[in-house]
Amino acid sequence: MGCVNLRESDDHKTVEAVLDQPSSSESIDVEFIQHLLEDSDFSSCKLEDSGINQLVSAAEALLADKEQNDINLPISFIVAKRVDAQLSLQLSPDKLTAMAIIRSAYGGRSIGPNQLKQALAAANIRKGLKTSELKALLTEAHHAKPGTTIQKEIACGKHPQHGRDGEWISDVKTLRQQLSKPQEREDGTVDMLDFGEIVTVKEGELLMHLEPPTPGKSGFTVTGEIIPPKPGKEVPFCPAEGVTLSENKDQILATRQGIPIEQPRGMRVDQIYTTTKVDVSTGHVDFDGSVIIQGDVSDSMKVTATGDITIGGSVYYATIEAGGDILVKNGVIGRQQENAKQFNVDEINCQLTAAGHIQLGFAQYTKLQANKDIKVEKQLLHCFTQAKGVLDIGRGPKDRNSKLIGGITMACKGIFCANYGTEAFIPTEIRMCCNYQELTDLEQQISAKLPENQQLLQEMLLLLPTYKELPKTAENTKKTQQLLLAIQKTKKLVSTLKHKVRKLRLARDTQLSTAKMMIRGKVYPNVKVHIADYPLKITEEHQGGGVCFKSGEVVYDIELR
DSSP, X not given: XXXXXXXXXXXXXXXXXXXXXXXXXXXXXXXXXXXXXXXXXXXXXXXXXXXXXXXXXXXXHHHHOTTOXXXXXXXXXEEEEOBOOEXXXXXXXXXXXXXXXXEOOBBSOOOOHHHHHHHHHHTTOOSSBOHHHHHHHHHHXXXXXXXXXXXXXXXXXXXXXXXXXXXXXXXXXXXXXXXXXXXXXXXXXXXXXXXXXXXXXXXXXXXXXXXXXXXXXXXXXXXXXXXXXXXXXXXXXXXXXXXXXXXXXXXXXESSXXXXXXETTEEEEEOEEEESOBXXXXXXXXXXXXXXXXXXBOTTOEXXXXXXXXXXXXXXXXXXXXXXXXXXXXXXXXXXXXXXTSOOGGGOOOEEXXXXXXEEEEEESOEEEESXXXXXXXXXXXXXXXXXXXXXXXXXXXXXXXXXXXXXXXXXXXXXESEESOTTOOXXXXXXXXXXXXXXXXXXXHHHHHHHHHHHHHHHHHHHHHHHTSOOXXXXXXXXXXXXXXHHHHHHHHHHHHHHHXXXXXXXXXXXXXXXXXXXXXXXXXXXXXXXXXXXXXXSOEESOEEEEETTEEEEETTOO
């Protein structure tokens, strides 16, 4: 036997090292004790560093002075402990998930199924249990190295399925739906400019039916609490020209013959004015409803409608104004400017203005203004273009021939085209986030109102204790109530102003982050791009990618998709 021997305490909880008189040939240090434990039946126990250090110090003292008569040998030190595995459970703040964390045993008892069941019961975790994960956790912890931490998600609740809002569903093909699906030719190809016969409805015809809101389905937490869903919202009917509600209020019916036009929360039926052409022989057209022109609109003519305007031919140096959408199946051709090198908006007299969308084959020397998106099949040449939505030029993502050359183009939400500019370096100006400054100015105006209202609120709050201490007369009670009402109104105003500021900032930041000029083909030098007030001048030819706002500046990004 050596001068150090190991033994287990009677309660089997600790391991003692028993030290006898060491010889000078023996080296008793921390490493020696650690090896001694590793080679023993106590190798999985947790080392007690303080006991090991005390043992080493005592051995060194004995070797230094063998005549120490005040030490009764042998002496023992606790050098290791048996530690049972430890289990803890953690619930997420919303109680939708539960994690089990086990620290494996140091020579002690592992966590068993019964202990885990008791812990789950104590934590009230009783729904959504993952049986396979629980078994895997116990097995892994049992075979893990001493002191290893293992954690697993052992229970999962269920989010509520919120109800679907009510919705008006169309039962007829609207003009916009028809225009979005060009006719197929006999050879299988698609004629992008042929949309077939314009659809109309008759008086009394069913236009839309109501899909009522749904209540949704409840969810639950792992502790068994029911999470109620948010029921869907009722969808109101928006009264419009040419339609009425059915007796049961769940159908929209036409009250006259005309073109069905879908709009938010319903549909309207526009009266139709149809003509083969618009020229000096027909005169200008000004119609309360929708206009269908089968052929061309000639020089210097004007077509105005409160609804949609559909033109089966082309527009030549004319003015088109619609309260809805404008569709020109062919092109829009204005007069070439005298100084082609210097683009001048004021010289453009061919103009299309729509409160909705604009869709056309191509345009040159034209002013296009839409409250929503503008869709062009082929090209825009030397045009002044404004779209509050998206400008999309081309016949789809694979189109490599569409062009945007010259002029000034403004689209709030992004531009998609194949080729921008030309090899001749024709100046081409592009702007996105056009109302960024407008949003900034509005935010500053609202922010400027906040300090004075916050100061007013603070002053009234300071007055309130004084009012409450006044004698309880009818007049004083009335004054106090008036002050409380003023405080409530001012609080609401401050909250509203803060909400508006946050909303404007979010809208402004979202515009910057989402504005993209996608390049399906090439972009040539002398194309100038502005996103809000941030500029980028293209100085070399690029292929593919796009332009976006990134890290505080406008950049060309070859990886943009």
